[in-house]
Structures are given as C-alpha cells and as structure tokens.
Amino acid sequence: MHRIAVVIVPPVMSFDVSIPHMVFGDASGYEIGVCTAVPGRLDTVGGPQIHVPDGLGLVKGADTVIAVGSGGGDADPRTLEVLRTAHAEGARIASLCTGAFVLAQAGLLDGRDATTHWGLTGDLAARYPSVNVRPDVLYVEDDGVFTSAGAAAAIDLCLHLVRLDFGAAAANAAARLAVVAPVRPGGQAQFIETPLPPERGTSLAATRAWALARIDRPLTLKDLAAHASTSVRTLTRRFHAETGLSPLQWLLHRRVDRARELLETTDLPMDQVAERSGLGSADSLRKHLTTRAGLTPTAYRATFTRQR
Known part of the structure; x- marks a missing residue:
C-alpha cells in the first residue's frame, strides 16, 4: 500500500481537506490518514468544525505527504520540521492550494517552481522571493515537490499523482468515481480571461x-x-x-x-x-x-x- 499523510495546517477550508479522500480514497492501492499539530476539533474557513484525531507522528514512514491549509499565517514550527524531515527521508511532498505557503515556510520551495491559487500568487512571490512562482499553471512538479492551484486544480494534481503511481487507467477510474473530468495537463492556464x-x-x-x-x-x-x-x-x-x-x-x-x-x-x-x-x-x-x-x-x- 502507498501511504499518504495529509497534514492539515489551520486555517483550512473543509473542501480542501476532502479532496485527498475523494481521489485517493476511491483509488485502490492507497492508505490515507489525516493529521495536524494539535489533534482535536478544528474550525474550517466558512464551513463546519472537523475532528482530526491524529498528531504529526502519522507522517513518519509516509510515501506521500500533502500539506493542506494555511495561507493565513505562520504554521506551527513542529509541522514545518515534520515536513522537512519527511522530504529529507525521501517522501514525495505536495500541497493543495494555500498549502504552498506552508511548504515555502518550511524552505521546501526555495529555488523551485511552485504555484497556488491565482489570486494568491502575488502574495506568495512577495513573501517568499526565493520561490519561482508560476501563476499560469494548474499544478507543477519540481524535483519531487508538487504544488497546485485552488479547488479543481487540487483535484487535478491528486489525479496526476494516481497516474504517476498506477497509470492512466487507474487515474481515469478515480476520476469517474469522483465524477470529474480526466486528468488535465498541469501546464494549462488557471482561468479564462474572457x-x-x-x-x-x-x-x-x-x-x-x-x-x-x-x-x-x-x-x-x-x-x-x-x-x-x-x-x-x-x-x-x-x-x-x-x-x-x-x-x-x-x-x-x-x-x-x-x-x-x-x-x-x-x-x-x-x-x-x-x-x-x-x-x-x-x-x-x-x-x-x-x-x-x-x-x-x-x-x-x-x-x-x-x-x-
């Protein structure tokens, strides 16, 4: 089984938390868990409270670590250290939408291409000038570190990871179960101007x-x-x-x-x-x-x- 650890970093949107489960939970071959620095009940942005029972120890030994949440402030130092350690030990690192800010705080995006929601790319570039921010893509990979834009693009990135792990047929099957379009190329524009x-x-x-x-x-x-x-x-x-x-x-x-x-x-x-x-x-x-x-x-x- 390919182990996935989803690290929640408040503030977070409840929909973003649901995306990994929606994609990987319906794809065979994955074991997925959710954790945070302070387990318990967490408020979400514009949504209900969620209960996260596991702490950051869940990250140990994970094959893929996905940061979800926080463009709204500094992450818990323990979270940053866990992400750095996971990367150093060879885990695949990814972020959904504002999770790119967490990876940037951890120093994992220094000198790398990265993206986030188009409305926040300017903020990401200003706060972390060592990151090569790409506002014009749905998702991007740079040396084993993956970042995505918001909402639908986060689904695209998760489907892309399924395709890397188990092939196009598995990714398309996961897309059908989630009732979303097949994997879109990461280099597409985030939004339509006209x-x-x-x-x-x-x-x-x-x-x-x-x-x-x-x-x-x-x-x-x-x-x-x-x-x-x-x-x-x-x-x-x-x-x-x-x-x-x-x-x-x-x-x-x-x-x-x-x-x-x-x-x-x-x-x-x-x-x-x-x-x-x-x-x-x-x-x-x-x-x-x-x-x-x-x-x-x-x-x-x-x-x-x-x-x-």
Whole structure:
C-alpha cells in the first residue's frame, strides 16, 4: 500500500481537506490518514468544525505527504520540521492550494517552481522571493515537490499523482468515481480571461464527447467545427476558452491518454495501439508518449504492468 499523510495546517477550508479522500480514497492501492499539530476539533474557513484525531507522528514512514491549509499565517514550527524531515527521508511532498505557503515556510520551495491559487500568487512571490512562482499553471512538479492551484486544480494534481503511481487507467477510474473530468495537463492556464458571450452559447462538451467516441479516426478542425455547427475560427476560440488548449492540442492529449490505457490494459502490438488511439503509427506513438510520459511505449507498458 502507498501511504499518504495529509497534514492539515489551520486555517483550512473543509473542501480542501476532502479532496485527498475523494481521489485517493476511491483509488485502490492507497492508505490515507489525516493529521495536524494539535489533534482535536478544528474550525474550517466558512464551513463546519472537523475532528482530526491524529498528531504529526502519522507522517513518519509516509510515501506521500500533502500539506493542506494555511495561507493565513505562520504554521506551527513542529509541522514545518515534520515536513522537512519527511522530504529529507525521501517522501514525495505536495500541497493543495494555500498549502504552498506552508511548504515555502518550511524552505521546501526555495529555488523551485511552485504555484497556488491565482489570486494568491502575488502574495506568495512577495513573501517568499526565493520561490519561482508560476501563476499560469494548474499544478507543477519540481524535483519531487508538487504544488497546485485552488479547488479543481487540487483535484487535478491528486489525479496526476494516481497516474504517476498506477497509470492512466487507474487515474481515469478515480476520476469517474469522483465524477470529474480526466486528468488535465498541469501546464494549462488557471482561468479564462474572457468568458464566452452568453448569447453565443452552448458548451462544446458535446463536440468533445463526439470526438472522444471517434478517437481512433483522423479528425480535422473542419470535422470538429462541422459537428459544433460553427466556423473553424470560432471553434478554436471557444475551445481554448473552455479547455485552455487548442482543439488539436486537446485531441492529441486525449489520444495519448487512450494509448496509455491500451498499453496498461491490453497486450496489443504497438502499431495497433497507435491505430486505436488515433496516433497513426508506432513511430508517432513513441514520439508523443516519450514527450508526455518520458518513457517509450515498451518501457511504459513494462512499468505499469509490473505495478498492476
């Protein structure tokens, strides 16, 4: 079992506390626990009190340690020391939303890329100038330390960690159980500057679902625009507004995700994996998977077959 310790640092939002349980609790292979410096009943921001029975000793021996809470003040020195020790002993360290402030206080983000909710990135940069704050991403990893933006992006990061541990099929299964979208790439923008005009419309969700059902076929911008009953130019603008990606970028991500699932769950030859995922050829599969996952198709299959 992969042990996860969630370290709560008040003040904290109750929703943020629930995210690790929502994702990892429904994914097989994890044992998850929650702790804080002073166990007992904790107030949450805008929510109910929660009861945290365990102290920081729960962190000892954890494979992943996730800091949740506090952009509102200094963390308990014991919490900072526990995080430093866990990192020094090789644990994977992550934070959800304002938890980045806690990691920064512990010195774990010095010289590293990091992010938090876009409304707080300026504050994080001002308080911790040694941190390379990225306001333009959903989540980011730098040498084993992961940080995420707020709310939905925190879910994205947790799903990304499931994918790193057990593969795309497991991450997609966890996403389905949580009734959220599949893993979004961490490099997407956090928010959309210009919302769609209300009078123009309906979402492109139906077109994306249509494309996913035909992921093994060649699809062009004209095909997508025709299904959406719009021009290519309007399709591209609206697609980027809704997903943070161009239509063809989004389609490529989905094709690679499909290829990863096929590599994990079937024994199909590489050319058939490429064909069924719409990547065309084994050479194209190798190129795009190596770019996205850092592994060749053969190495990827071997890695996640062993883990499964």
